[in-house]
Amino acid sequence: MITPHDMRFIELSFEEAKRSLEAGGLPIGSALARGAQLIASGHNQRVQHGDPIAHGEMDCLRKAGRQLTYRDTTLYTSLSPCMMCSGTIVQFKIPRVIINDTVNFGGNEAFLRSHGVEVIDAAHEPSIRQMRDFIAANPALWNEDIME
Numbered sequence: 001m002i003t004p005h006d007m008r009f010i011e012l013s014f015e016e017a018k019r020s021l022e023a024g025g026l027p028i029g030s031a032l033a034r035g036a037q038l039i040a041s042g043h044n045q046r047v048q049h050g051d052p053i054a055h056g057e058m059d060c061l062r063k064a065g066r067q068l069t070y071r072d073t074t075l076y077t078s079l080s081p082c083m084m085c086s087g088t089i090v091q092f093k094i095p096r097v098i099i100n101d102t103v104n105f106g107g108n109e110a111f112l113r114s115h116g117v118e119v120i121d122a123a124h125e126p127s128i129r130q131m132r133d134f135i136a137a138n139p140a141l142w143n144e145d146i147m148e
Contacts (some may be wrong), residue, residue, distance in 0.1 A: 002122060005036045006098055008078040015129050016043040016056065017078040023048055026145055027130050028056035031076040032064050032094075039073065040064035046145065057085040057137060061092070070094045078127045082105040083144070090115045100127035104135060105146065 002010070009031045016029025020043035028044040040057030046052060057077055062071040067073075074080045074096040075089060081097070089097060096118045102109065135142045 002118050002120065005033070006074070006076070006120075009033050009038070009074070010098060010122050010124055011138055012038070012041055013056075013076040013078045014124060014130070016041050016060075017127065017130060020044045020048075021130070021134065026056075026132050026141065027078070029078045030056040030060035032059050032070075032073055033076070034073050034080065039067070040077075044145075048100070048143070053084070055082065055085050057081055061088065074098060076100075077102075078124070079101070079104065079131055081108055081112075083108055084112070086111055089117060096120070096123050099130050100124035104131040 002062045010017040012031045013029040017027040020029060021027035025047040031041040032039045040060050042056060042061040042063050044056040045054040046133050053079050057075065062104060072093040073081045073094055075094050078100045080099050081089065097112060098120045100122050101124065111118050
């Protein structure tokens with residue numbers, strides 16, 4: 001179930017994705033929250049920093065810094081997480097992930113669920129549209145990002 005707090009962070013992950021797009025990067029954003037409290041947010045910086053690991057979720061978690069536990073957090077992401085980010089979610093034992101867009105990229109939801117992660121598809125239309133438009137305008141950059 002999506003709560004009013006969730007909606008706030010769903011929108012924040014979308015806004016982070018827009019920030020990346022405006023900076024010449026891939027429109028992928030993320031936020032980490034503990035209940036109604038924002039811990040950190042970030043966006044894909046792979047292009048901006050020439051860093052192949054600087055995905056939106058990784059940027060967010062890096063900005064969150066050390067946490068005593070992640071077991072009471074929710075990770076919000078504008079796009080279904082790749083295997084690297086999904087592995088990090090499992091490694092950190094983040095129990096809940098809300099994904100804005102599973103239409104343009106997906107496939108790791110079953111992996112996350114198989115490791116006990118609650119996965120919620122927010123079907124956030126602005127995120128879906130933003131990524132669809134980006135992929136259409138930048139197919140080579142998108143294929144580079146997903147290693148195709």
